[in-house]
Amino acid sequence: MAEITMTEALNKAIDEAMAADDGVFCLGEDVSAKQGGGVFKVTSGLTEKYGEHRIRATPISETAIIGAAVGAALAGQRPIAEIMLMNFVGVCMDQIVNHAAKLRFMSGGQTPCPIVIRTTTGVGVGFGGQHSDMLEAWFAHVAGMHVVTPSNAADARGLMRSAIEANDPVVFIENILCYGLKAEDPGVDYRVPLGKAAVPKEGSDISLITYGRTVLDALEVAGELEKEGISVEVVDLRTIAPYDEETVLASVRKTGRALTLHEAVRPFGTGAELAANIQEKCWDSLKGPVRRIGGTFAAVPFATHLEQAWIPTKGEIVEQIKASVGKD
Amino acid sequence: MAEITMTEALNKAIDEAMAADDGVFCLGEDVSAKQGGGVFKVTSGLTEKYGEHRIRATPISETAIIGAAVGAALAGQRPIAEIMLMNFVGVCMDQIVNHAAKLRFMSGGQTPCPIVIRTTTGVGVGFGGQHSDMLEAWFAHVAGMHVVTPSNAADARGLMRSAIEANDPVVFIENILCYGLKAEDPGVDYRVPLGKAAVPKEGSDISLITYGRTVLDALEVAGELEKEGISVEVVDLRTIAPYDEETVLASVRKTGRALTLHEAVRPFGTGAELAANIQEKCWDSLKGPVRRIGGTFAAVPFATHLEQAWIPTKGEIVEQIKASVGKD
Amino acid sequence: MSEIDREKLLDIYTRTMKVNRTDEKFRELLMQGKVAVMYYCVRGQELVSAAAMAALEPDDYVVCTYRGQGEQTAKGIPMEKWWGECLGKATGTCKGKGGTMHITDPETGIMVTTGVVGSGLPIANGLAMASQNNGDGKVTLVSFGDGAANIGGFHEAMNMAQLYKLPVVFLCQNNRYGEHTAFADHTDSPNIGERAAGYGMKGVTVDGNDVNAIYPAMADAVDHARSGKGPVLVEAMCYRMMGHFFGSDFSYMPAEHLAEMQAEDPLPKLRKVMLERQFTEEELDAVVAQIDADIDAAVQHALDAPLPDTNEIYKDVLEETA
Amino acid sequence: MSEIDREKLLDIYTRTMKVNRTDEKFRELLMQGKVAVMYYCVRGQELVSAAAMAALEPDDYVVCTYRGQGEQTAKGIPMEKWWGECLGKATGTCKGKGGTMHITDPETGIMVTTGVVGSGLPIANGLAMASQNNGDGKVTLVSFGDGAANIGGFHEAMNMAQLYKLPVVFLCQNNRYGEHTAFADHTDSPNIGERAAGYGMKGVTVDGNDVNAIYPAMADAVDHARSGKGPVLVEAMCYRMMGHFFGSDFSYMPAEHLAEMQAEDPLPKLRKVMLERQFTEEELDAVVAQIDADIDAAVQHALDAPLPDTNEIYKDVLEETA
Numbered sequence A, B: 001m002a003e004i005t006m007t008e009a010l011n012k013a014i015d016e017a018m019a020a021d022d023g024v025f026c027l028g029e030d031v032s033a034k035q036g037g038g039v040f041k042v043t044s045g046l047t048e049k050y051g052e053h054r055i056r057a058t059p060i061s062e063t064a065i066i067g068a069a070v071g072a073a074l075a076g077q078r079p080i081a082e083i084m085l086m087n088f089v090g091v092c093m094d095q096i097v098n099h100a101a102k103l104r105f106m107s108g109g110q111t112p113c114p115i116v117i118r119t120t121t122g123v124g125v126g127f128g129g130q131h132s133d134m135l136e137a138w139f140a141h142v143a144g145m146h147v148v149t150p151s152n153a154a155d156a157r158g159l160m161r162s163a164i165e166a167n168d169p170v171v172f173i174e175n176i177l178c179y180g181l182k183a184e185d186p187g188v189d190y191r192v193p194l195g196k197a198a199v200p201k202e203g204s205d206i207s208l209i210t211y212g213r214t215v216l217d218a219l220e221v222a223g224e225l226e227k228e229g230i231s232v233e234v235v236d237l238r239t240i241a242p243y244d245e246e247t248v249l250a251s252v253r254k255t256g257r258a259l260t261l262h263e264a265v266r267p268f269g270t271g272a273e274l275a276a277n278i279q280e281k282c283w284d285s286l287k288g289p290v291r292r293i294g295g296t297f298a299a300v301p302f303a304t305h306l307e308q309a310w311i312p313t314k315g316e317i318v319e320q321i322k323a324s325v326g327k328d
Numbered sequence C, D: 001m002s003e004i005d006r007e008k009l010l011d012i013y014t015r016t017m018k019v020n021r022t023d024e025k026f027r028e029l030l031m032q033g034k035v036a037v038m039y040y041c042v043r044g045q046e047l048v049s050a051a052a053m054a055a056l057e058p059d060d061y062v063v064c065t066y067r068g069q070g071e072q073t074a075k076g077i078p079m080e081k082w083w084g085e086c087l088g089k090a091t092g093t094c095k096g097k098g099g100t101m102h103i104t105d106p107e108t109g110i111m112v113t114t115g116v117v118g119s120g121l122p123i124a125n126g127l128a129m130a131s132q133n134n135g136d137g138k139v140t141l142v143s144f145g146d147g148a149a150n151i152g153g154f155h156e157a158m159n160m161a162q163l164y165k166l167p168v169v170f171l172c173q174n175n176r177y178g179e180h181t182a183f184a185d186h187t188d189s190p191n192i193g194e195r196a197a198g199y200g201m202k203g204v205t206v207d208g209n210d211v212n213a214i215y216p217a218m219a220d221a222v223d224h225a226r227s228g229k230g231p232v233l234v235e236a237m238c239y240r241m242m243g244h245f246f247g248s249d250f251s252y253m254p255a256e257h258l259a260e261m262q263a264e265d266p267l268p269k270l271r272k273v274m275l276e277r278q279f280t281e282e283e284l285d286a287v288v289a290q291i292d293a294d295i296d297a298a299v300q301h302a303l304d305a306p307l308p309d310t311n312e313i314y315k316d317v318l319e320e321t322a
């Protein structure tokens, strides 16, 4: 079967969902044909097929973008709202958290809010302090929504389709550096269920739990360490919250060791919840403390070498794994 | 010495700071004399002393409020900005996180941003889903700022004074239910340093780590359990982030057991970071897994008995402590 | 401008009194301590809400605020469900989980009641966007206050609604205060209605205490929106005749303001118009008597209703996919 | 309106060419692959920035955006420090930690360069509030784009500035596009300048390609703000003659727009004015030659400068309280 990039995978999933359901529509800055189908081209070609009403280029008004998505969802539609870069959620958290995530509960179940909030981010592109943050922990701490991020093109296609079909808000995080990743096209109507992690590499010595771009680093490191006789199991959460506790705990009970890894800053990051829960639920199987790796606790710096020093490195991963399994 | 309420304590601290430094000023909704000195009266009497320019009643424009505080701080002043209720940070996270917290770093140290963001919140008042959340975990996950909350009137006075004098942004959380709490007035120029926890009750069996209103529950439970022969040490963080790791770890190394407690929802809450860090740094002294208690993972419900069921209860604290120390 | 026909006028009067009597009853219950919840009085704004709801079709959408009793009852939420929610009962519109600040009743078009100032406007755009997308011909009306006109969401929503020509009516109930802050202390422009021009939008400022001004303005705005001509901003001048919420002090309101307010009370004015239009005292009293009877029954029903099951705190968080 | 005196005119010309030659040099370096960073071209907007900075005093405050090269160099940031920052060097204004989107240089009044659209306006209010509080007589100028005029922060900042009569000048550089979106596709009002009226604020829309229109307007706005009369919104009509950032495609710009844009290029127009005002070709060429020499030296200095120490990622997070 043909290969597709993550960008194409997202585009196909949205295209199929729009073809299957008239209620699905996209809104966001620069998303329509007139603007070239989105600055990352994820919505290219869709205006031509579905018209300006279903691919709405918006003003630079994130509060109005998310608010409109919320309202349309209450009226029974399935909006896909784009927040160009994740840091900009800072101007519209109220609509996402106080409204989208809570309206099902506050209405006693009368008004579910099925919206997908697509956003991109990532360290390593030279965008600096206000355009690179991974803020998934904020949303994971909010009841009433799903937080999802794909690490490969196939999952991107399957997760996007499931996100659009979900009957609750989904924050869908796309890592800028992953748009070009290629994979076998999983084909039409492929779905990856929300809340299900993947285990792209099995292992017996330690569970390396991560998601998004860092899954690539995890797999590379796991491959290298295999040669040194250290067997690393890599767990790709895919859905960051609510996450697949069953798969995570089963993996740690098997390996007896765990390391969490994410690009977001370490303190109070998602790795903390994973570590806290693992040590509580797997206490008897743990051979040592759960370790965590995350980005440097500072804004993302501009200079390339500083930015690279800021990001969790493969060296750091190797070091933590060896310290955990007691080899060096 | 005379007793003061937390409201009076905050008012005195701000008053003293304004008297000591012309650069200190307050801005927020309804804060000036014309409006009665703030809906919770924390700024009452100050307009009369310092004038409308230093007690600025603002429009309902949180982005403009925090933005103005940031700008004034860059110009060398020390603004105290009020966000009436914590959920409303949802409309101004960008100014707090992308600007206030990052400008020192992004400017290479040229523009520190000494602002205090006062806000109130709390479950148990019947305010419902959009007016009760504790969102400290969001800020704790952001580099470049302090997150503070007092559990008693004396600390309120000392922490507020230190927060105003700090040379970085401080999110200062006031719990609605604590405004009326009384304490011995610690007196003029009293300060509680940021980043220093308190141990209001020592104990030997387990460390109960908490902050804000739930410190009261913790102390009550600790008192009751003392009678049953369980010795609980209560740690009041006071500064939630960056927190006093030394005091926390020392306590757990002594007791060998830890339970974290906060009103905020449990998943991905601050208790997760505490638990993760404790299990990593105190692994050898731990007699069992670190346990966590937090609010129910749902929006705060309206009906009184639902709201009470939502909050962490004393019963739950007792249960977790007994399970941890292995008695029941 | 042709006069309002008698039938419509009676409809408006009935809705107005329903709002007013509900408000009076709520304050009575709070005063007596029979109920202890947050309640945002609507005394002085009854006519604005009634006229606005009377201008809508039953299936049109409404988004309102914590001070939404007027829109909610005038749009027609069954009283038992409304009181049930306000009292936190299982019989409430939201099973007691939303409460006074978050009444939702899609059956009568009350889609969202938000407690966050200004957050309703962007959501109203979305409801209208859905109508524009699927051509259902509905109009969405969103009510908010003068203070809300200064928050970012107002601006973004106004611009977007006009850009897409969405079928939305933005109703700004200018009751002269935002919590404790007087209009002149939060806004330096003479009014809010003129802000519409900055978006290329139609905007009007009308007397919300005069039925012959507010109703035609609302009807006109709704027609404009429904006909596809785009959104309209209607600023209804009125007064908040009580504190911000029940029991809150309003010593900050100057005496002149209070006097001016009393003189402009919409209820005696409306009663006068009704009599001029040949409705008899008896007819009007009968309307109110019926409303009072209905309210008493609804309140009793709510007081007697069961509390929601404690398990409700775990329900309606995410779709239950069992 | 009296004509601009020759000295000021030469000052504006010099600043304009400094902005333009810096822009040309940056694109040259990027084209040659000598530098690989995000850069937001200012071709077409040089005069607006230059006129605005020429209207300010040296110690006045400026807040700008990622597209702030014009304000930054025209306000006078030492070129070596500016290039150092853009190239991520230790010699940069921010030690290479801020970068092209976050140039800060308090010594020359460049207080914040934000990458978040519209976020500079509320911050500008704060700088002006400090000036109002301590009476230092400074004016704060904040520059932003047409697209930024539709975000909430614009609205909140405009209303607050007018309410307090803050000494702020809001400069909207309407270059007809917000990223890939044309003005008419994000705004339905004829212009942004008229929005000022909705806040009771003074507002003007001027031709940013004509020095005799833009400079007097800026000088007037700065005077107004400094004299305590309150803020002013100046909308400068101009064109973004390149893609959104260097290298980004701009196929979405219609041919007519590109043609119209070329015809309005501010540089030939300014040169014409200079000659009319009796400046000689030689004089003007000499100015540019000097600028080019200075830029070349600054670029070389920056290229040769050391990288920031890797430990910088741990510094300037919080005040070091050792």
Ligand SMILES: Cc1ncc(C[n+]2csc(CCOP(=O)(O)OP(=O)(O)O)c2C)c(N)n1
Residues within 6 Å of the ligand: B029, B060, B062, B084, B088, B091, C067, C115, C116, C117, C144, C145, C146, C147, C148, C149, C151, C175, C177, C178, C179, C240
């Ligand atoms: C974003 C936000 N800021 C502040 C508040 C607190 N608050 C609740 S109501 C209110 C006043 C609103 O005034 P207005 O919009 O005029 O409506 P009114 O209460 O007069 O009906 C304020 C400040 C809020 N709910 N949301």
Ligand SMILES: Cc1ncc(C[n+]2csc(CCOP(=O)(O)OP(=O)(O)O)c2C)c(N)n1
Residues within 6 Å of the ligand: A029, A060, A062, A084, A088, A091, D067, D115, D116, D117, D118, D144, D145, D146, D147, D148, D149, D151, D175, D177, D178, D179, D240
């Ligand atoms: C809040 C926010 N939303 C979106 C973006 C992405 N973005 C960066 S520049 C830009 C266009 C801004 O247009 P305009 O305000 O006209 O300024 P110009 O680039 O034309 O100078 C956008 C949408 C952003 N930086 N911030």
Ligand SMILES: [Mg+2]
Residues within 6 Å of the ligand: C145, C146, C147, C173, C174, C175, C176, C177, C178, C179
């Ligand atoms: Mg009001």
Ligand SMILES: [Mg+2]
Residues within 6 Å of the ligand: D145, D146, D147, D173, D174, D175, D176, D177, D178, D179
């Ligand atoms: Mg532009």
